[in-house]
Amino acid sequence: MPEQLKITVGVAGGIAAYKAVEVVRQLQDAGFDPHVVMTSAAERFLQPLTFAAITGHKVLSSLWSEDAGASGGEFSGIDHINEAQTTSALVIVPATADLIAKLAHGIADDFLTTMYLATTAPVILAPAMNVNMWLHPATQANLETLRERGVRIVEPGAGYLACGMVGGGRLAEESTIVAAVSETLANPGAYRSDLTGETVLITAGGTREPIDPVRYVGNRSSGKMGYALAAKARRRGARVLLVSAPTALEAPAGCELLSVITVEEMRSAVLDRLPEASLVIMAAAVSDYRVARPASEKLRRKGPLTLELEPTEDILREIVERRASGTTVIGFAAETEQVLDNGRAKLERKGVDALVVNDVSGTETGFDSDRNAGWFLTPGETIELPESTKTAMADRILDHALALRMHRYEMKQAN
Numbered sequence: 001m002p003e004q005l006k007i008t009v010g011v012a013g014g015i016a017a018y019k020a021v022e023v024v025r026q027l028q029d030a031g032f033d034p035h036v037v038m039t040s041a042a043e044r045f046l047q048p049l050t051f052a053a054i055t056g057h058k059v060l061s062s063l064w065s066e067d068a069g070a071s072g073g074e075f076s077g078i079d080h081i082n083e084a085q086t087t088s089a090l091v092i093v094p095a096t097a098d099l100i101a102k103l104a105h106g107i108a109d110d111f112l113t114t115m116y117l118a119t120t121a122p123v124i125l126a127p128a129m130n131v132n133m134w135l136h137p138a139t140q141a142n143l144e145t146l147r148e149r150g151v152r153i154v155e156p157g158a159g160y161l162a163c164g165m166v167g168g169g170r171l172a173e174e175s176t177i178v179a180a181v182s183e184t185l186a187n188p189g190a191y192r193s194d195l196t197g198e199t200v201l202i203t204a205g206g207t208r209e210p211i212d213p214v215r216y217v218g219n220r221s222s223g224k225m226g227y228a229l230a231a232k233a234r235r236r237g238a239r240v241l242l243v244s245a246p247t248a249l250e251a252p253a254g255c256e257l258l259s260v261i262t263v264e265e266m267r268s269a270v271l272d273r274l275p276e277a278s279l280v281i282m283a284a285a286v287s288d289y290r291v292a293r294p295a296s297e298k299l300r301r302k303g304p305l306t307l308e309l310e311p312t313e314d315i316l317r318e319i320v321e322r323r324a325s326g327t328t329v330i331g332f333a334a335e336t337e338q339v340l341d342n343g344r345a346k347l348e349r350k351g352v353d354a355l356v357v358n359d360v361s362g363t364e365t366g367f368d369s370d371r372n373a374g375w376f377l378t379p380g381e382t383i384e385l386p387e388s389t390k391t392a393m394a395d396r397i398l399d400h401a402l403a404l405r406m407h408r409y410e411m412k413q414a415n
């Protein structure tokens, strides 16, 4: 039997609170080990004893021992931190308008709201409320804030509401909520906030080196992989510095965009911001050569033209040399032949912690495509990145980057 995953079910004070009982039961049927946390308003609708009896675990509700309700128990100032750190997912059923507002604004005045702030596990909300409360711009704006922070919302259905009205705001089916939990845990990177407190510096796009005021030497990079990484890192809670060469893409919300054109501009932006970064991902396609003497006026057509190219600086090498000891650096390599061998040689040559290698010889993946495939190489491992969308691959790369760092940390502690 695999170990049962612990899921925390938060219950807020709404008429749909009774439906949380069935959600808890179905989570058990799905093989999870649910623990219940209630708000004090929820305790007016349901006895904590109901959940304690079904789950076999103490129901948590208050930060204080005096009014710990039927859960009783000793005072422990860190119970909510312990719960936050040991759970695999927090699912709140029902999420009321008041609770959603508190979560969106970081108000932490009871066990559930405090635990929400303290957890890096995926968070899933199943809202239920009166239709006008659901549609109110305040509620919708709060939900949008939470979505942007990576919280998953199980959309309520429309139907007969307890207030007598008919419309949106009816708690999703219990089985839909349980399916959302299972699906989230199958793809945890998409919803967790494990990059909170980190500054991630990402480069994207293809640099351009001027030939004259209207022409340039460029490459086929679309910037999609770098932008997907920026969006995902942001979603997972990081502060993101996106140093971008020209692309046709819109910068992901919440990222600080630093627009550059040439290698030298990218180099100076990256080195300038490097001290702030705990993780650097160099996804940009950086030109290896620049035109030695770009013309100051537009070149006219008069017979053959020879351009003299000179090598550019290797930004990645400079990052590796100058980074602080705790900064993880990941490079990219687009290869067309002997992909793994070339990738491994490049990993060593560049001195990076990891290198994402992809084969750009095909048309289905790589440049300009929405899909990608490749390998995540570290000095000790070759991990396949199976073909997927660039968005899904971005999560995998971030998962592997965090796992690599954790592994290094554990090795250091062991020595």
Ligand code: CTP
Binding pocket: 263, 282, 283, 284, 285, 286, 287, 288, 312, 313, 314, 315, 316, 317, 330, 331, 332, 333, 334
């Ligand atoms: N890179 C860089 N500065 C450069 C060239 C590349 O920082 N002047 C970075 C890229 O952003 C990428 C990695 O180095 O993360 C590998 O880029 P690639 O062009 O594959 O490597 P090169 O060193 O140019 O190797 P080669 O052209 O010999 O394959």
